[in-house]
Amino acid sequence: MKAKKAIALLFGAVVAVLLLAGCSGSNDEKTSSSGSDSGDTKTVKFMHLWPEGSSKLHHQIVSDIISDFEEENQDIKIEPEVLSNEQYKDKLKVLSASNELPDVGMTWAAGFLEPYVNGNKFAALDDVIEKDLFVSGTVESYAIDNKTYGLPLELNIATVFYNKEIFNENGLEVPETYEEMQNVIQTLSDNGVAPIALGNKDRWTGSLWYMYFADRIGGSDVLTNAINRTGSFEDPSLVKAAEEVQGLVDMNAFVKGFNGLSDQEAKSMFMNKQAAMYLIATWDLPNYTTNEDVPQEFRDSVGYFNFPTVEGKGDMNSFVGGPGVGLFVSEDSEVKEEAKAFAAYFAKQWGEKSVTEAGVIPATKVDAGALDLPELYVDVLSDLNSASNITLFADVQLSPDVAQVHLNAIQALFGGEVTPEGFAKEHEDALTKEE
Amino acid sequence: MMSNKWIITLYLLPAFLLIAVLIFIPLILSGYYGLMNWDGIGIMQFIGFENYIQALQDMKFWSSALHSFLLAAFSTLSLIVYLAVALILASKIKGTNLLRKIYLIPMLLSSVAIAQLWIKVYNPTNGMLNSILMAIGIENPPEWLADPSIVLFAIFIPIIWQYAGFYILIYYAALKNIPDTVIEAAKIDGATPLQIALKIKLPLIMNVFKVTIVLAVVGSLKYFDLIYVMTGGGPNGASEVMASYMYKLAFSSNDFGYGSAIGFLLLIITLIVTVIIRKVTATKEEIEY
Amino acid sequence: MGRIGYVFLYLCLAAVAVFQVFPIFWLILFSLKDNYEIFAGNPFALPEAVKWENYLSVFQGGIGTYFWNSIWTTIVSTMLTVLIASMATFVITRMRWKLSKLVLSLFLIGLMIPMHSALIPLFKMFMEAGLIDNPISIIITYTAYNLPITMMILLGFYSTIPREIEEAAIVDGSSIHRLFFRIILPISAPVLSTTVIINMIYNWNEFVFVNTFISSDKYKTLTVGMQNFIGQYMTDWGAIGATLVISFLPILIAFLFFSDRIVEGITSSAVKG
Structure with missing residues (x-):
């Protein structure tokens, strides 16, 4: 008798799931397009690699920047997705192969970036970059043929x-x-x-x-x-x-x-x-x-x-050394302007907050004297200032x-x-x- | 009552649809990507069989294939041990019920946990293995995962151990499936436990054993998990297997076309080996295969 | 075998048992240490200061949703796989028809595809179907990818079921459905339990597919939740250990339950059959 019940249950489950699959399949198509543009508010998808569990401070700054940005731009909503380092790289590959890159995401410089630029996946960001903000040499690592495709965040x-x-x-x-x-x-x-x-x-x-x-x-x-x-x-x-x-x-x-x-x-x-x-x-x-x-x-x-x-x-x-991750904006993004605005805002805010709040040396210029930092940081920052070259x-x-x-x-x-x-x-x- | 044809279709359809759509289409697509020069990012460029020809001349591919075949050989040999363990566990001696559960516990662990465990076993200075070796007076124990001449075998052990439970479980279920009456009859005839095991139980689960050979070989040839986590295929390719090589090409070297070609070759090789195994192990009365 | 033989046998069995339990013991210790002890200390040393914080950070990471998602996707996929595989194996092994060999071979080729080859094609297909970030994609992928191995295991057993059983049933006037659901499935309970255990373990521990197809937190599973502790430059291994321990418990309970069914099924249902 037990077996009979179990089988009836199994069968019911199969039918239910298959039905569900049929229905939600069609439902989702409608909702998925709203991801990028629906009515007045625009959604910017943002993928990063600082999960809360392992990078609590980073994660907190990201959340703060997002809510500040949303506060200042009521018509834009940021939808973050967080992955761990390795998984991030794999997923980015899958997404780009399927032409589904997030509107804003993280990239590495030079060799990593190049295929994406050649494949026309990343948008040039020269119109939103404030070059003076960044330590010299960092922005250049994200440039190909005189156009810049990434906003550097870290410098090591x-x-x-x-x-x-x-x-x-x-x-x-x-x-x-x-x-x-x-x-x-x-x-x-x-x-x-x-x-x-x-x-x-x-x-x-x-x-x-x-x-x-x-x-x-x-x-x-x-x-x-x-x-x-x-x-x-x-x-x-x-x-x-x-x-x-x-x-x-x-x-x-x-x-x-x-x-x-x-x-x-x-x-x-x-x-x-x-x-x-x-x-x-x-x-x-x-x-x-x-x-x-x-x-x-x-x-x-x-x-x-x-x-x-x-x-x-x-x-x-x-x-x-050199810059670590930077931000890219997808060339195919339906909300490219908003995405660019967010990326530029993010890079600037990150520069202001990351040293003091997460102990990260940002790619933006830091006034070490004005901040209360541990000695080791002060030394490293002064070394960076007097660096003759960073390979x-x-x-x-x-x-x-x-x-x-x-x-x-x-x-x-x-x-x-x-x-x-x-x-x-x-x-x-x-x-x-x-x- | 529905006719047989309808029933056959009805019973096969779910499996057929799932496998056709979710396995065969990707499989065909990956064969197709193998014909492309594609970094997985930009534009695809059709290059015919160039990737496949390149793969056949690629020493790294062949050395990874050799490693995969070695793993398959070891996995297959270890089946005999698992079968022996299953015979003991399925016998009537006391305590086997508890032992069976204990023996199978490690198979519940995820690869992440198993990898971490064995990394700690093999650590050259603090590891369990070398601590023991040094305690018994061996001054310079091997650097298990760093020495290219032993890393491959060092990494086979956790892989084989990881799957022990899987096979023991299958054998155990097969042995338990043998009707008691058969064994009782043999006992009355005065057969010893060993004779019963070899002459009665083994032949009865031969079908299952053949299936596990195929599973072990196929599973080994496409094996990836622990190798990727524990050595990343290194040092310098010394523990590279086909699947890890394919993954690296497609996802790290941005050579998605070539990686797909390797993946497709992996499938072809596995297929050929499986057919050979079936031919070798086939007996007349079998109708299944 | 003599008395000494038995003593020796039990000693061996016990030694192996200790060896097999060790990993669990190790895992629990692991989950109570911090990175420095985990990597540089003796793996079997007790933690210097027990780090319950590891568990705390796991629970703060919103493990509840992940836990529930893992449970229901595992259950649904496992049931689907076992049922669909049984149905297919039944008609392939127990009924005579022309293309059975060919169909079986096709199914078994599915065993051979390397997962990473399938990732991008599957993603594209789910994208087209609007199933990305929808648990359905995970469930049908798990079901499909476990079907071949489940069928392989079932095959060996189904072929041993005596023909007389079904012949008797047919003579009694049972329909084929009745034969399958009321006779074949119940008498194969031991092997079904075996395949349930195997499927459960695979589905429970899988993460590449979830990670690729799912992006919302509300659908993520435990294995992806664990990735939460892997950082760009630093990984919180203690918390990973804690997640591993937490995720080990349900699978252990389920295993113990089904493990008993392997033996039980036979004695009770074979008689009925």
């Missing part, structure tokens, strides 16, 4: 964070030259302390090391030139940079098994005092300053230094296709599976193929 530079306590215990000082740094590494290694935390499963982490060597040995534009094809990855200084990377690996400078560790795991080792140094970009600053979840005593023990000079060469004020992260500069080649090659280089020459050649092959 990579520096070496280190644990002052461990340095003191081992009688070490902040290195200014690579030779000094090698001594630091050797001493730490001899004393049984893992010198550098590196999670190279994520690959861009290892790329930072290679990029800094390239910058110090070959100057600030050698890598950029190799990428834009006025130079070559087979340039002796770039091969030398790859050699230095392998030299570090041979010194056991990095934590054990780094090629299988994620950045998060490496970070945790640094934060648990299991490694003395950690090369990461300034988005990590809250962990070493304001994040209450991290013990005060640890936060106080963290300092940072700029990547040292190598063999007397290189400018310590030249950085690897954009290689995996962002390169087209997505070649970026994957670069990232795999980085893992192989660190793993000793490829020679510095072979490493250079892989890049050359991929870039030549692309031309």
Whole structure:
């Protein structure tokens, strides 16, 4: 008897669902078009990647900006959708393939942006950009053929964070030259302390090391030139940079098994005092300053230094870094003007609020003196002001296709599976193929 | 009473519609995208079989295919172990009811949880495995997920473990499906438990076993989850499988046309392998396949 | 087998059992730690300071809706899959007709499609049909994608049902519907429970489809809710652990329930059949 009842129930459910599918299918078509334009109020769809759970402060600022904007523009409604980083990238791909991009969304600079611009998916934003607002160089990373397609929000530079306590215990000082740094590494290694935390499963982490060597040995534009094809990855200084990377690996400078560790795991080792140094970009600053979840005593023990000079060469004020995410407006948006207005408003408000409220360094100019910021921020901001150059992260500069080649090659280089020459050649092959 | 033809149509229609619309159309479309030069963003450009030809010459594709086949081989071999476990669990010895439930619990966990667990098992310095190895005096235990020569096998273990419950459950249900009378009859004839297992139970669930071989092989050839989370296919492709390679091409390298071609080839390869398995395992009296 | 043999067997079985329970124990510990302990500490160490906050942040993240959505989409998709697969498998294995082999092969090809190949085509189709951001898209996708595997499992069993059973039923004058619903389905209760368990687990833990087809919070499921804790540069693993524990409980209860049906079904219904 039980079985009979269950089956009747099952059958009922099937019928109900199928009916429901039939009805709501037709209903929805009517409502979905109202998403963009119905009557007096216009709806702007906005997709971002700062979920409340993991990025509470970011999320709060976004909500505040949205409600402020809606307050000032009664006829515009913002409809946000939040995804996590990886899911965001995947969904953006699906949406663009289906011609369904949100009106406003987040993009990365240069190589990530280019296919969308070439495919005519992103709108030029030159009419709403207030260039003076932004740190010079940031807007340019979102420009193709003199038109700008993104409003930069974040700006990061990579520096070496280190644990002052461990340095003191081992009688070490902040290195200014690579030779000094090698001594630091050797001493730490001899004393049984893992010198550098590196999670190279994520690959861009290892790329930072290679990029800094390239910058110090070959100057600030050698890598950029190799990428834009006025130079070559087979340039002796770039091969030398790859050699230095392998030299570090041979010194056991990095934590054990780094090629299988994620950045998060490496970070945790640094934060648990299991490694003395950690090369990461300034988005990590809250962990070493304001994040209450991290013990005060640890936060106080963290300092940072700029990547040292190598063999007397290189400018310590030249950085690897660049803008992180920026805002795009969809070219096919039915509410393009409203979307542009919102994006411009957002970028400006974000610039004003993000440092103080979320500890993010925005791509807009910040008057550090006027704000009450932790010391580490003040230092980073002043470094940014005196920066002679910021080389954009290689995996962002390169087209997505070649970026994957670069990232795999980085893992192989660190793993000793490829020679510095072979490493250079892989890049050359991929870039030549692309031309 | 309706005629058979109508009944057949009526009973098949829901399954047929769902599979045709939601699986076959996408499948055909992905084969079609495979003929395109398309980054998934801009304009599609028809290039004929170029992507497929490129794939056949692509060493990375073949090495990922090899890895997938290795996984399929290991998964298939492990079926024997699962079958043995299921035989024990389905036997009349005490406590099997509780044991069965306990044994199947890990299969309830999502891939996210399993990946996190095994990342912690394999961590080179703090991991469970290396802690044990170092405690028993091995000074330089392997860097499980960083060493290109062992990463593939290191990652097979959690995958095979993840699916253990699935197969044990199927075998268990199949064994429980055998009428008690058959086994009682054998017992009266004086057969030992081992003889009953091998001579009576095994032949009776042979059909189910064949099905699981196909499931294990197909599931392995298109496997993605743990590999993507735990190693991302790395280091430098050492643990890349066909599905992760396809995903990376389509979604990270913006080579959607080529990625689709790889996805379609994956399907063709799986299909060929399945046909071969069926031919090899087929027996005369079978009418199903 | 001798006494020693049994002792040895039980020792082995117990060892495996401990090994299999460990993950649950680990998961609970995981859910009570913060990132630094999770990544750098001993995985089996008790948390230094128990982080109940992880659970708090999960509940603040609006888990209630996600939870309910997960439950009902799982139930509906699972029931649909099992019923539709049973119907199809029944006519394929128990009735003689010309194209049965071909149809079966076609169905089983569905097993082989890699999910990521289907994502963009499916999205486009649902867009056309107006089913994006509608739970129907999720339910029919889950149902369709689990049909082939469910049918595969059913096949092995259906082919073992003795022909006499249906012949007897037909002689009694039962219609085919009656035969299917009153005889075949009840006697296949053990395998149906098996497929229910398997479908449940798949649907419960799936997130790529939901993530792609659903954008409103009101339709999102637990697995997508979990993504809420994955950040651009930082991920709150403790909260993810807490979500994993919370989402593990319903599936565990359902599993224990259906797991007993696997054994029960046989003894009760086979007699009736």
